[in-house]
Amino acid sequence: MSGEKKSVSEISRSVYDRKGKAAPKFKVQSGLTPEIIRTISDEKNDPDWMREFRLRSLEIYEETELPAWGYPLDALNMDDIVTYVRPDARQSHDWESVPDEIKSTFEALGIPEAERTGLAGVGAQYDSEVVYHSIKKEVAELGVVYTDMDSALRGEYAGMVREHFMKLLPASEHKFLALHGAVWSGGSFVYVPDGVEVPIPLQSYFRFNAAGAGQFEHTLIILGKGASLHFIEGCSAPKYNVANLHAGCVELYVAEGARLRYSTIENWSKNMYNLNSKRATVEKGGAIEWVSGSFGSHTSFLYPMSILRGEHARCEYTGITFAGAGQELDTGAQVLHLAPNTTSHISAKSISKNGGKSTFRGGVTVSENASGSKISVACDSLMLDSRSRSDTVPVMDIRAANADVGYEAKIGRISEQAIYYLMSRGLSENDAKAMIVGGFAEPISKELPLEYAVEMNRLINLEITGN
Amino acid sequence: MKLPLLEIQKLNVNVGEKLILHGLDLTINAGETHVLMGRNGTGKSTLAAAVMGNPAFSVTDGKILFDGENIVSEPPDKRAKRGIFLSFQNPEEIPGVSLENFIRSAVGAVSGETPRLMRFQKELYAKMESLGLSKAYADRELNVGFSGGEKKKSEILQLLTLSPKLAILDEADSGLDVDAVRVVAEGINRYRNGGNALLIITHNKRLVEDIKVDFVHVLRDKKIGLTGGRELIDTISDGGFGAVGEAAE
Known part of the structure; x- marks a missing residue:
């Protein structure tokens, strides 16, 4: 990537823990009912199809059981979760119009500074809504679209959004995707036309301020043929004594010969249930690169999936998970090889400390069509003491006769x-x-x-x- | 009277249940160079580890006085800050940490102030060159994939950069070829400034050929069994430990 920087200013811990004082403009009651869903839909002025989509998703949610595997979710009670919190701010394209209290939070996190020095565009979400969204003029002139999801739902690309929204990650897949379909709000939409290479990254930052609430942003990125983009996602929240829930959804469409890098540093507070879903589909000769750092949350379930549909499609996953006291982090990556000569590299590291638990869960499926595919999976766990725990659950389902599969796992104590x-x-x-x-x-x-x-x-x- | 730099009194050291050193006494004054010899397994490295504070070794009795203060219960980092340095026989590999960042952090830790980058690099690269280490090694991961010789040179580089009051060199020459031994010996001589002191553990006469040696000790029966001048090195080199009164192995 060009525009690389040599130094950055440091952020102190107190920044993450600062609790914004601005009272929200509006929030729904806690819990989930069709009334609450209708209220959210009214608040957001949804098109009819989306309103119906939400209500149908709620039905699916009610019919679906919690996952029967992984770390317990007993302490997460949906009746206590407020699913929509509108901050007292209209979305703006310049920081000066963002209310001071909210702006100062993002300033402390270094977002406007990063935007000035090395980003092609920035989205900033505060609780349930995006309060700032902007793209550099020269990048917009290339035809690149980077907006909040609400604008995308109604604007020029409404058809494209409807065609792709929750098609890669359908609400029927698991309970928290159904929940997401019902109450989603905020997030970003990116479209990069054929052949356009975005020279510096776009970044969306999700700041979660309300106690006992949920954040359900939706990120939809569509890359045209031969396009390239680096998208960065950051998230943080102050710590509360009640459970918070994050069930976002990230859908990435990578066309023939396109390349997308998706980088995340997640630093949720340790009362957060991070039940996030991410998936990419990659056409012929395209590439998806996931870079993922998971540090926060009380409990995480996070396994970005790459579906390699076209010949010579590639995926790389590079991730690290740090589980400290009280944290139960279940992370990993999934890959579906559906075409010949596709390649995947998964490199996962985990660190556990002070009784923290981390699990690597990898899932690689190579279909009969995917002859000549190459798969390498490496996981490496470091435990800092004898109270901590690290597990590795690699699952491989190889149906192609001549796939080249490598797997190595190392688990060790700090020397x-x-x-x-x-x-x-x-x-x-x-x-x-x-x-x-x-x-x-x-x-x-x-x-x-x-x-x-x-x-x-x-x-x-x-x-x-x-x- | 001036205090000795290091004064070890009646030291007992255990590894697990096993007593390795028993009633060991040793005094090193500022400015002196001592050589420690002894058969394999007599506890030479144990003595080095006990002075440095390796937690795998427990001092069960006796004192280690450094500048007059008993440091027996201090962790290794405190001892490093007092000015004790140990060149490891087999230094650990630390993946993902560059040699340069490591040494700069160490200088910062010992001196209380992280040196300015440009100036630090300039001095570091000059010292590396004098040891025959190319500048590229500064970015190499600490000891990862280093040959035996490179590891020893890296230890001597740390010695020269940290400039401690007392340097204990545990077989700084083992596994080195003739030229590398000479480079290491030259490095050791550059460390000397008249006021600092050395305890060199070696089997190799060549390492100390060009180094001024004040005392030679032989470790046997869990303590210093014999002390003499540098002529002891030649006696042992030529005639083995039998030549200094030990039973045949």
């Missing part, structure tokens, strides 16, 4: 001798551990844009040293 070696050079025990863990995470951080790499290293330091 006492390595800690001693670094301490003998003057580093404190915590600094030594942070250095070892930072080195372990380095293959992922080097894939991230500089701001995010710095943020990730800082999050690691924070988790280990507490400052």
Whole structure:
């Protein structure tokens, strides 16, 4: 990527924990009823098809059971969750028009600064609605569309949105997608026309401020033939004593020869249930690259799926998960090889500490059609103490005769001798551990844009040293 | 009277249940160079580990005084800050951490102030060159894929950069070819500034050929069994430990 930066300013921990004081303009009652769904639909001025889609999704939600696997979700009670919180702000295209209280939150997170110095466009969501969305003029002139989803639903690309919305991730697939279909709000729509290469990244930032609420943003990205884009997603929230829920949905369409990189640093607070769904479909010769850092949340279920539909389509997944005290993070990647000579590389790392639990769940399916496909899966887990836990659940279903499949897994405890070696050079025990863990995470951080790499290293330091 | 830099008194060291050192005494003054010899398994590396504070070794009795203060219960980082350095026989590999970042962090930790990048790099690269390490090694992951010789040179590079009061070199020459031994010996001599001290653990006469040695100790029966001048090195090199009164192995 061009426009690479050499230095970034640091953000202090207190930034994530600041609770915005601005009272929301409107919020629905907690729980889920057809009335609440209709209210959300009215508030958002949905087209009729979307209103029906929401109500149908609610029916599916009510008929669907919770997943029977993974970490428990008992403490998540939907009756207590407020599914829609409208901030007291209209969506704006310039930061000056964003209310001070909300603007200062994003300023503290460094978003306007990042926009000035190295992004092609920025979307900023506060609770359920997007409060800021903007794209650089020269990028818009290439025909690139980057808007909030509400505008996309009604605007020039309404047909395209309707054609793709929750088609890759249907509401019937699992309970939280059904929930998403019913109450979704916010998120971004991106369309990059054929042959257009967006030179610097677009970034959407999701800030969740309300206690006991849910955030259900929808991200829809469509790349034309030969297009390329780097999209960055960031998220954070202050900590509350009640459960919060994030059930977003990301649908990515990568046309022939197109290339999409989707980078995420997730730093939800530790009362969050992060039950997010992400999926990409990739046509002939196209590529999807996922870069994912999962640090926050109480419980996560997150497995981006890549569907390789066209010959020579590729996917790469590079992810790291850090589970600290009280965290149960179940993450991984799924790939569906449906065409010949498709390639997937999954590289997953996990760190667990102070009783944190992390599970890598990988799923690779190679259909009979996908002859000559290459698959490599590597997972590497580091446990910082004997109370922590790390599990690996790789599932491979290989039906093509001549697929080339590689798998390796390493699970280990942090080396006492390595800690001693670094301490003998003057580093404190915590600094030594942070250095070892930072080195372990380095293959992922080097894939991230500089701001995010710095943020990730800082999050690691924070988790280990507490400052 | 001036305090010794290092004064070890009646030291007992265990690894698990096993007593490795028993009643060991050793005094090193500022400016002195001591060589420690002894058969394999007599506890030379254990002594180095005990002075550095390796948590896998427990001091069950005795004192280790550094500048007059007992450091026995201090963690290794505190000892490093006091000015103790150990060159490891087999330094750990730390993936994802570059040699340069590691040394810069170490200098920051020991001195309390992280050195300015440009100036630090300039000095580091000059020291690397003097040890025959190309600049490219600064970006290499610490000890990962380093040959035996490169690991030793990396340890000496750290010694030169951190400039401690007391350097313990645990077989800084093992596995090195003749030229590499010379480079390491030159590095050791560059470290000397008259006020600092060395404890060199070695089997190799060549390493200390060009180094001024004040005392040579032989570790046997869990303590310092014999102390002499540099002539002891030649005696042992030529005649083995039998030549200094030990029973045949």
